[in-house]
Amino acid sequence: MLRARTLVLATAAVAMFASAAQAGRGTDGQLKILYWQAPSILNPFLSGGTKDVDASSIIIEPLAHYDEKGNIVAALAESVPTVANGGVAKDLKSITWQLKKGVVWSDGTPFTAADVEFTADYCLHPEGGCNAAERFQDVTSVKAVGSHTVKITFGLAKPFPYGPFVGSTSPVIQKAQFKDCMGAKAPTCTKQNFGTIGTGPFKVKEFKPNDVVLYVMNENYRDKNLPAFDSVLMKGGGDAVSAARAVLETGEFDYAWNLQVEPEILSTMAKAGKGKVISAFGTSVERLMVQLTNPDSALGDKRATYQGGKNPHPFNKDPAVRRALSMAIDRAILVDAGYGPAGQVTCNVLPAPAIYASTANDWCKTQDTAGANKLLDDAGWKRGSDGVRAKDGVRLSLLYQTSTNSVRQGTQALIKQMWQAIGVETELKNISASVFFGGDQSSPDTFQKNFTDIEMYTNNFNGTDPESYMLRWTCDKMPSPATQWIGQNMPRYCDPKYDQLAKDLAKTAATAERAIIAKKMNDMLIEYGAIIPLIHRGAVAAHALSLGGVKQNVWDATPWNIQDWHRK
């Protein structure tokens, strides 16, 4: 006992000396973050969920981040390569990153260009479903030129060469740790995926999937004065309201993420004076994904797969139906009921930055029930005795799923009633967010599988360039058993013209022209009705008044600058 106490005292003394020597590092105690969608994996390459990307971004870093204004700032790189500083080749076909010298992984081994090269191999492995694959579009090779120099070569001129390794969805993982986890083996490497080694300000101490992550300070972090906190507790689970309450009313937590809560509740809570609600508009759009393939459970393995277009959805295949569903929605009411100042009506899946926002679809901003009814009448969908339209024995009765969240269930109820007015019967289904966004391949309820007729969620892209985002809806991005259900093309949209535009976008250098192509792609998706955009959402979060350094960032992961967070 006595010995134990002496040991504790000695440790404390050492710790005091250490903190005196390194002013500021680890002096602010524990940072408590609340994510009501609990992280399920700490490898962003294997999960598209924002919660997992954010939880990983505390440990592993990309070569460069986007700051809160959308500018690219160096992280693991010495500086951001541009044509002007010679980092990007004149023909725009390659980019050369100089890595920071002296950076070590949290296990003490040096971080080198080999790790970057390995990360690219890992993600580009043909058998592995890598969620960041879209960021590696057109990459022909990633080579370590020296110990701290990486050259990325593209198959064509790449006007925006900041896809790979920029932003938290595309960080660098350690070669030594992941070298046995390539391709199909990737999801089975539980030890690695749950205990990722990184270069970031914190390292994992304990991870309970779908519950809690405990991080401790990475003593090998490159800035000797950072981070200010000695540990981070990221608690998952619960719901958005209790998360908001924990920060704004009771002050148990320092930061709560993604507060999709009815506006009247949030404003009442903020009056308690313990915390502050912050928001920023980025690229998040609450949208309906229209299932274009048949999700009938009788189809077995072919359920909700494209099958070369031979497996169309029984009624979503009719363009009139898709258009009518969109026309019947009064988006202003949805914003007012569920979002307040944190939402705007939108008719685009690509709503920002401003130069990329199309105006071609503004017809959707005003509800047109009569027009929708006429459209369905003309298309031959006749109302039955129960008020539900049918054609050739197919009833317009759809299953509409989303994650469990009272705002979403409110939106569902409102939309159900709007669709009822045009003779569409709607059955609502809601799934726990951890399951819905969890990407668990054994669950039938994930948003990738989309075994329903329509699903609703929000997504966005990191950074300011929409190229990789717009690439999500090319034919090859459809989730299916062949891709381990990874991919973001939830509607199973496939149009060669769209794929061609995606190729054109990759070749075009001038920003103005890129904007034209991106808008055209957006308009194709909306015109076709594969995606029905509803609301342009601001990212709403809350932090304790005592927490400083938070820069609400809609272009990168929320904890992108967690090393700078501190107690005021």
Next chain:
Amino acid sequence: MNEIAQASTVSEADSQEGVLQHRSLWLDVWQQFRTHKGALAGVGVFALILLSVLLGPYLHDIDPQYLDYKSKNQGMSIKHPMGTDNLGRDMFAQVLAGGRTSLAVGVTAMALSLTLGTFVGVLAGYFNRLDGPLMRLTDLFLALPILPLLLVIIMLFRDLLRSILGPEMGIFILIVFVIGITSWMQTARIVRGEVLAIKQREFVLAARSIGTRPHRIITRHIFPNVLSPIMVSATLGVAAAIITESALSFLGLGFPSDFPTWGRLLFDGVPFLNINPARVIWPGLAISLTVLSVNYMGDGLRDAMDPRIRGR
């Protein structure tokens, strides 16, 4: 219910004439039950809830799912006796519609679990050969973690039942079934214990010695004597089933989100507690009153059916 009603008229006739007639079991039970004030109040409240839930929607004919967005978050008024929620749905209509579902789930699930529990309990208690296997089965069910089991069952069968019976009926049957098969074990154990004790009594021995067959002994002599613990489990079962249904709705595994049940109304109302307390108070009150009245009824029934207490 019918029998009791008949018994009451008979008993009144009895007292008027002052003649001692044949006394049936149910008459005695009713007379004892009447002396329990709480139980009578329980019957009254439960009957009131049942009646308003069954007849209410005919008198207050607003569609519980209709969203009148312009009149959201309203307080009590003549048009909306319990106010409206944040999407403009009428709370009173929702509480009435929710009550139908919650009570139906509670009563049906209780009936299922009671039948199963009594059946297993009586068989295990009466037949020595079945005792071992049936009680081990009971232990097995008791050892199963209920919530994960529910999640797996619902995940496996939801789609199937939905396609056969439609979303609401399918999930109703699934929930009733799931609650029923996970809550019969206590009843089975209690009933088995009682049966074991009664089996050794002289009247059963007498019946057996004159050659009465087992099924007659069970229905005629044993069953009426174990009715008291069964009744108590029944009342507790209704309350537990209503609450389990609320828990499932809470996890998003129950009925669709726009299909009101008391549990869901309560769950949806909680975030609005500061703004519109009525949203929580009404469904909460309905659940509490139902559970309380059913428990009082059970309490009264237990006293009334125990011959050692009866008449004191």
